[in-house]
Amino acid sequence: VSRVLNGHVSVRAATRVRVEAAVQQLGYRPSALARGLVNGRSHTLGFAVYALHNPTLGLLAHGVASAAHLRGYDVIIVDSFGDADSRGERIAKLVERRVDGLLLAPTRLEEELSTIRRTGIKTVVFDTAPEGYTDDDDPLVSFVGTDNARGGHVATHHLLELGHRRIGFLGYPHTIQGSKDRLQGYRRAHDEHGIQVDPALVVEDLHDMEAARAATCQLMENGRPPTAIFAVNDELAIAALQALTWRGSHVPDDVALVGFDDTPLAAWLTVPLTTIAMPIAEIGRIATNLLIDQIEHPAAPAQRVVVPSRLIVRESCGASKKVAQPDKVGSMPVMTTRCCDGYRGHPGDK
Amino acid sequence: VSRVLNGHVSVRAATRVRVEAAVQQLGYRPSALARGLVNGRSHTLGFAVYALHNPTLGLLAHGVASAAHLRGYDVIIVDSFGDADSRGERIAKLVERRVDGLLLAPTRLEEELSTIRRTGIKTVVFDTAPEGYTDDDDPLVSFVGTDNARGGHVATHHLLELGHRRIGFLGYPHTIQGSKDRLQGYRRAHDEHGIQVDPALVVEDLHDMEAARAATCQLMENGRPPTAIFAVNDELAIAALQALTWRGSHVPDDVALVGFDDTPLAAWLTVPLTTIAMPIAEIGRIATNLLIDQIEHPAAPAQRVVVPSRLIVRESCGASKKVAQPDKVGSMPVMTTRCCDGYRGHPGDK
DNA sequence: CTGTTAGCGCTTTCAA
DNA sequence: TTGAAAGCGCTAACAG
Numbered sequence: 001v002s003r004v005l006n007g008h009v010s011v012r013a014a015t016r017v018r019v020e021a022a023v024q025q026l027g028y029r030p031s032a033l034a035r036g037l038v039n040g041r042s043h044t045l046g047f048a049v050y051a052l053h054n055p056t057l058g059l060l061a062h063g064v065a066s067a068a069h070l071r072g073y074d075v076i077i078v079d080s081f082g083d084a085d086s087r088g089e090r091i092a093k094l095v096e097r098r099v100d101g102l103l104l105a106p107t108r109l110e111e112e113l114s115t116i117r118r119t120g121i122k123t124v125v126f127d128t129a130p131e132g133y134t135d136d137d138d139p140l141v142s143f144v145g146t147d148n149a150r151g152g153h154v155a156t157h158h159l160l161e162l163g164h165r166r167i168g169f170l171g172y173p174h175t176i177q178g179s180k181d182r183l184q185g186y187r188r189a190h191d192e193h194g195i196q197v198d199p200a201l202v203v204e205d206l207h208d209m210e211a212a213r214a215a216t217c218q219l220m221e222n223g224r225p226p227t228a229i230f231a232v233n234d235e236l237a238i239a240a241l242q243a244l245t246w247r248g249s250h251v252p253d254d255v256a257l258v259g260f261d262d263t264p265l266a267a268w269l270t271v272p273l274t275t276i277a278m279p280i281a282e283i284g285r286i287a288t289n290l291l292i293d294q295i296e297h298p299a300a301p302a303q304r305v306v307v308p309s310r311l312i313v314r315e316s317c318g319a320s321k322k323v324a325q326p327d328k329v330g331s332m333p334v335m336t337t338r339c340c341d342g343y344r345g346h347p348g349d350k
Numbered sequence: 351v352s353r354v355l356n357g358h359v360s361v362r363a364a365t366r367v368r369v370e371a372a373v374q375q376l377g378y379r380p381s382a383l384a385r386g387l388v389n390g391r392s393h394t395l396g397f398a399v400y401a402l403h404n405p406t407l408g409l410l411a412h413g414v415a416s417a418a419h420l421r422g423y424d425v426i427i428v429d430s431f432g433d434a435d436s437r438g439e440r441i442a443k444l445v446e447r448r449v450d451g452l453l454l455a456p457t458r459l460e461e462e463l464s465t466i467r468r469t470g471i472k473t474v475v476f477d478t479a480p481e482g483y484t485d486d487d488d489p490l491v492s493f494v495g496t497d498n499a500r501g502g503h504v505a506t507h508h509l510l511e512l513g514h515r516r517i518g519f520l521g522y523p524h525t526i527q528g529s530k531d532r533l534q535g536y537r538r539a540h541d542e543h544g545i546q547v548d549p550a551l552v553v554e555d556l557h558d559m560e561a562a563r564a565a566t567c568q569l570m571e572n573g574r575p576p577t578a579i580f581a582v583n584d585e586l587a588i589a590a591l592q593a594l595t596w597r598g599s600h601v602p603d604d605v606a607l608v609g610f611d612d613t614p615l616a617a618w619l620t621v622p623l624t625t626i627a628m629p630i631a632e633i634g635r636i637a638t639n640l641l642i643d644q645i646e647h648p649a650a651p652a653q654r655v656v657v658p659s660r661l662i663v664r665e666s667c668g669a670s671k672k673v674a675q676p677d678k679v680g681s682m683p684v685m686t687t688r689c690c691d692g693y694r695g696h697p698g699d700k
Numbered sequence: 701c702t703g704t705t706a707g708c709g710c711t712t713t714c715a716a
Numbered sequence: 717t718t719g720a721a722a723g724c725g726c727t728a729a730c731a732g
Contacts, residue, residue, distance in 0.1 A: 002727060003702085010701050027468070032446045033386045034725035038708045042383060044426075052411045053614060058403035065402070065429035069440065074426045074447060076394075079415035090419065096382045097424060118377070209618055238618050245620045264403060268559055268588050270595045270620050352711060353718085360717055384709035388724045 005030060036098060045291065046094040046121075048078040048087065048112075049105040054235075056261050056280055057105060060126065063284020064103055071292050073100070088115045095119050101291040109177060113138060122294050124287040127177060128306060135302050142294070142302045144287040146309040148178045151276040152185025152230070154311050155258045158274075159228045160193045162319055164256060168219045168226035170212050170236045171204040179204070179232045182260060186230055201226055212239035220247060220255075228256035228317075234263040234275055241271060241316065252318030262312055274317035278309040355380060386448060395641065396444040396471075398428040398437065398462075399455040404585075406611050406630055407455055410476065413634020414453055421642050423450070438465045445469050451641040459527060463488060472644050474637040477527060478656060485652050492644070492652045494637040496659040498528045501626040502535025502580070504661050505608045508624075509578045510543045512669055514606060518569045518576035520562050520586045521554040529554070529582045532610060536580060551576055562589035570597060570605075578606035578667075584613040584625055591621060591666065602668030612662055624667035628659040 003011050004019040022028070036042035045068055049057050061077070068075050076097065080087040088111065094102065102123040106112050109130060116123050122140050129143040159167050169186050172179035183204070190197045200222060203215045212231065216239070219226055229244075231237035237259030241251055249255050251271045259266060262277030286305060294300045313319050353361050354369040372378070386392035395418055399407050411427070418425045426447065430437040438461065444452065452473040456462050459480060466473050472490050479493040509517050519536050522529035533554070540547045550572060553565040562581065566589070569576055579594075581587035587609030591601055599605050601621050609616060612627030636655060644650045663669050 006727080012701060015702080029442070029446045031387070031448055031725055033383050033392060033448050034708085035727075036383045036708095037381070037387055037710090037725080038727050040708075047427075051408075052402070052415070053405045053408035055403045055405050055408070058401075058405070058408045061402045061427070062429050062431050065427055066431065069429070074443075076424050077397075077411070077415055077427050079412050079419070081412050081416065092379070093424075096379045098381055098383050238615060242618055242620055242622075265588060265615060268592050270592055272592075356711080362717060365718080381709055384724085385711080386724095387709080387726090388711050390724080 040098075041100050041295070042098045043073050044097060044099045045073050045075050045101050045103060045288070046078060046091065046097070046099040047075050047103045047105075048080060048091060050080045050087075052077070052079055052081065055264050056233075059264075059280045060105060060284040063281035064288050065284075066281075067285040067288035068292070071289070073288075073292060075103075088112070091115055092119065095121065100295045103287060103291065106177075108175070113141065116141060122291060124291045126283065126287060128181070129304055130177065135304075139302055142287075142290055142304065144283055144290065144303075144305040144307065145178075146278040146283070147306050148181035149185040149188070151260060151278070151309045152182030152232075153189045154185070154309075155182075155230050155260065155276050156186045156189035157192070158311055158313075158317065158319070159230060159256060159258060160189055160195070162228075162256065162317065164226075164228035165195060166198065166201060166224065166226040166228070168216075168229040169202045169204075170206055170215060170229060170231040170240060171202070172232055172236075173205050173207060182232050198224070200224075206232075206236055209235055209239035212236040213243040216240040216243035217247065220244070220249065226255065228258070230258045230260075232260055234259035234261045234266050234273060237273055237275070237316075238265075238269065241269065241273070245271075251316050252321070256318045257316040259316075266312075267314060269316075271316050272314035274314045274319065275312055276309050277312045279307060283307050390448075391450055391645075392448045393423050394447060394449045395423050395425050395451050395453060395638070396428055396441065396447070396449040397425050397453045397455075398430060398441060400430045400437075402427070402429055402431065405614050406583075409614075409630045410455060410634045413631035414638050415634075416631075417635040417638035418642070421639070423638075423642060438462070441465055442469065445471065450645045453637060453641065458525070463491065466491060472641060474641045476633065476637060478531070479654055480527065485654075489652055492637075492640055492654065494633055494640065494655040494657065495528075496628040496633070496657050498531035499535040499538070501610060501628070501659045502532030502582075503539045504535070504659075505532075505580050505610065505626050506536040506539035507542070508661055508663075508667065508669070509580060509606060509608060510539055510545070512578070512606065512667065514576075514578040515545060516548065516551060516574065516576040516578070518566075518579040519552045519554075520556055520565060520579060520581040520590060521552070522582055522586075523555050523557060532582050548574070550574075556582075556586055559585055559589035562586040563593040566590040566593035567597065570594070570599065576605065578608070580608045580610075582610055584609040584611045584616050584623060587623055587625070587666075588615075588619065591619065591623070595621075601666050602671070606668045607666040609666075616662075617664060619666075621666050622664035624664045624669070625662055626659050627662045629657060633657050 001019055004016050047064055051057055065075050078090045102121050104112060105126045117138055124142045124144055127143060127145045171183050174180055206212045206215055229240055231240055237257055241257060244251050244255050251257050259273045259275040262275045266273040266275050290303060351369055354366050397414055401407055415425050428440045452471050454462060455476045467488055474492045474494055477493060477495040521533055524530055537547060556562045556565055579590055581590055587607055591607060594601050594605050601607050609623045609625040612625045616623040616625050640653060
C-alpha cells in the first residue's frame with residue numbers, strides 16, 4: 001500500500017488498481033503524523049506574525065500559504081499580537097511540532113535570532129539583514145525583504161523634486177528596523193539635494209494612528225510647518241490625512257503626503273495616496289519557496305533577497321497636477337529604474 | 351521520563367529532579383507528532399479563510415489563534431484566496447494532518463458542509479446557520495456569527511429615523527449568505543416604516559470596490575438618486591465614499607452613508623464611517639473555545655451562537671449633526687438595546 | 701514485484 | 717515507584 005501511495009517504481013498495474021480501489025472505498029487518508037514521525041520531516045512551516053489584521057501582513061500570509069500549499073506544505077500561524085514576550089516561547093513550541101522551517105515577520109529581530117539559533121531550524125526573516133550581519137552568524141537564516149532605505153529615499157526624493165523643502169517624517173519607534181531604514185533613506189535624499197533636515201520635522205516613536213494624528217497636528221502648529229509629509233507607512237499616512245483635512249489643510253495643495261506599503265485601501269481614500277508599493281504577496285511566495293528549497297536541499301546556503309519596491313504616484317503628493325507623465329518625475333532615472341525593475345504590480349494577486 | 355513530563359502521580363521527587371535536569375541539559379522537546387500518533391489527538395485546528403488580507407478576517411484569525419494557543423492548540427491556515435474550488439481538496443488534506451477540529455470562514459457553505467460531513471471532523475462555521483437548517487443535519491457543526499439581518503435592519507432603521515426615504519443598497523452577490531441577510535434587514539426596516547423599496551435603489555452583485563464605485567455613480571445619475579446609502583460592508587462603503595466625494599456630493603450633507611463591519615480604518619477616513627460593528631476577534635475566540643470544548647468533551651452538542659452587533663455612529667450618516675446623543679436616535683429601543691447587549695467594544699483587543 | 705520486519709518517539713499497560 | 721514491552725500508522729530495508 002505504501003508503495004502505491006508514494007508512487008514507487010515496482011508495483012504491478014493490477015495491484016496498484018486494487019489498492020487504489022480500496023483506498024477510494026474506505027476513504028483512506030494516510031496520517032501525516034505517522035509519516036512525519038518516520039521521515040523526520042513534518043511538511044509543516046511555522047509562520048510567526050505580529051498583527052494579522054494588518055492587510056499588508058495578511059497579504060504576506062496569503063503569499064506564504066499559497067506557495068506552501070503548492071509544494072505540499074502546511075502553515076502553522078503563530079500570532080504574537082500584543083505580547084512579543086510570549087513569542088519566543090511560542091516559537092519554541094513549534095519545535096515540538098517538528099516544523100521543517102520558520103518564517104518570521106519580526107518584531108525584535110535580535111532576540112528572535114537567538115531563539116532560532118538555539119533551535120537550529122531553517123528560517124527566513126521578512127526583512128533586510130541588519131547592518132554588519134554576515135551569513136556566518138546564522139547559516140540557517142535567510143532574509144527576504146525590500147530595501148527600505150531605498151524606498152524611503154525614492155519617496156523623499158520624489159517630494160524634493162516636486163519642490164518641497166520642508167518635509168515632515170512620521171515614523172515608528174526607532175527599534176523597528178524597517179522604520180529606521182526608511183528614515184535613513186529620507187535623510188540621504190535630503191543630503192543629496194544639499195538640504196539640511198530640520199530635526200523638528202522628524203517624529204519617530206509613533207506606535208499607532210492616534211499618535212500619528214497628534215504628531216501631524218503638532219507639526220502643523222509649529223512655527224514653520226512642513227509643506228509635505230512622508231509617513232513610514234500608509235497607516236500613519238492615513239491618520240495624517242485625516243488630521244490635515246480636519247485642520248483645513250488640503251492634501252495635496254497645502255500639504256503633500258506620501259505613504260509606504262500600498263495598503264489595499266490606499267487607492268480608495270478620498271485623496272488617493274501616493275505610496276511606495278512592494279509586491280508583498282510575492283515576497284511571501286519567494287520566501288516560502290526559498291525556505292522549502294533549503295529544507296529539501298540542506299546543502300543550499302542561506303540567502304539574502306532584496307525585492308524591489310516602486311513609487312506609485314496618485315493624488316496625495318500633488319505630482320499628477322504638475323506633470324502628465326509620472327515617469328518623468330525626478331532627475332535621477334537610476335533610482336526609478338532600479339526600483340521598478342522586475343516589479344510590475346502583484347503578479348498572481350487577483 | 352514520560353511520567354515526569356505528563357505530571358503523573360507516582361514519581362519520586364528525586365527521580366523527577368534528575369529527569370528535569372536532563373531535559374534542561376539536552377534542550378529536549380517532546381515530539382508532538384509522536385504524541386499525536388499515539389493519543390489520536392493532534393492538538394491542531396484547521397482554519398479555512400478565503401481572504402487573509404481582509405482586516406476583518408485578519409482580526410478573526412487573531413482571535414482564533416490566540417484562543418487556540420491559550421488552550422494548547424496550534425492553528426493551520428488554509429488560504430483559499432481566489433480559488434474556492436481547491437478549498438475542498440485542501441480541507442481534505444487537513445484530514446491527513448489529523449486536525450482535531452475545523453474553523454470555516456465560508457464561501458460556499460452548502461458545498462463545504464458536505465465535505466465536512468464526509469470527513470466527520472468537528473467544525474465551527476463563522477456564520478449564522480442557514481434558514482431551515484437543523485442540528486440533526488450535522489451534529490458535528492456549530493455556528494458562530496452575528497445576526498446579519500438584524501445588523502442590516504439597525505443600519506437601515508437608523509437612516510430611516512434620520513428622515514431618509516430613498517436609501518440605496520450596495521451588496522455582494524446574492525450567493526453570499528451574509529449579504530443576503532443584511533439586505534433582508536434593510537427590507538424589513540423599510541416595511542416597518544411603511545416605505546416601499548424602489549428596486550432601482552438595490553444593487554447586488556458587487557464583487558469588488560471598483561464595482562461599488564461604478565454602482566454608486568450609476569445610482570446618483572439616476573433620475574431620482576438616493577439621499578442615503580447602506581453598504582453591505584465597509585469596503586464597499588469606502589468605495590462609495592470616494593465615488594460620492596469625487597462627484598461633488600458631500601457626505602453626509604448630500605448623501606448619508608452607513609457601512610458594516612467597522613473595519614479598523616473606518617474611523618480614520620476623512621469622513622469617519624458610521625457602521626455596524628461586531629466583536630470579531632471575540633467571535634474568533636468564542637468559536638475556538640467552543641470547538642475545543644467539543645473536541646475535549648465529545649458528548650457536547652453542536653451549538654449556535656449569535657453574537658450581538660451594534661451601531662457605531664460617526665460622521666458619515668449625518669446623525670451627529672442632528673442629535674447630541676446617538677443613543678436617543680430611533681424609536682425602537684428594543685432594537686438598540688438588544689444589539690448592544692453584552693457587547694462593549696472589542697475586549698482584549700488591545 | 702511483493703510480503704515481512706524493524707523502528708520513528710511517544711503513552712499505556714503490565715510486571716516487578 | 718519504576719523497568720519493560722506493546723503498539724499508534726507509517727516507511728525503508730531486506731528477503732523471497
